[in-house]
Amino acid sequence: MAIVKDNILLQFVRGTLGKQLTIYERNGQIIMATKRGPSRKKPTQKQLEARERMTIASARAQRMMADPEVKAYYASLAGPGQNAYNMAVKDAYRSPEIQSIRLEKDEVVVTAKNEFRVAEVEVKVVDADGVVTESGRAVLGWNGVDWHYKATALPAGGKVIVEAENLPGRYTVKELLLT
Structure with a gap:
């Protein structure tokens, strides 16, 4: 690979020359490189x-x-x-990451992060028999990382299921068992 500087001949040339040389521009620099072909190895x-x-x-x-x-x-x-x-x-x-699920009195606090942003967090409360007693969307807190959901009841022996979703629709699910 070579970076071309102040060459009037190659200033407006882009593309492949023959089957040996490729000229392209990247970040304002003209680059010359040998033409790459497809790999002959079987992909893993x-x-x-x-x-x-x-x-x-x-x-x-x-x-x-x-x-x-x-x-x-x-x-x-x-x-x-x-x-x-x-x-x-x-x-x-990439999917968002649910770092923690905490219970603070009757509130479920979810710490969820994504490289860009978490679009929404949904919380489901399930009783010991596996029946969903309530569900809803959590509200983003002032720090931009914690999501808060006000639960009416957190049944002992049940669990809280949290699903965090990013803008493209990738999601992560995590559970917290209630004791």
Whole structure:
């Protein structure tokens, strides 16, 4: 790979020359590199899984780019050499993380993080027989990380099921057993 500086001949040339050389621009710099071809090795299972995840993330990102507000949000997070679509793919590739579920009196407090932002947190209260007694959306607290849900009753022997979702629709589920 070579970075071309102040060369009038290659200033407006982009693309592949023959089957040997590729010229492209990245972050305002002209780069010359040998042409890469497809790998001749059979992909591993892990590579196939990563490709599948990337395909799904790309499809979610394309759907999100149709919304001008979401597109503007991701564009505001893009750095040099990146765009809104790149940020949307990055967000769609990973699920949010539920770090903790705490009970404070009759309130369920969920600490959920995502590299970009958690869109919503849903809380379900299940009794000892497995019946959902109540459910609803938690409200984001002032610190931007804790989500609060006011429960009417937390039955002993039951559990609290929390689902955190990010903008692209990826979600994480975590449970807390009630004693």
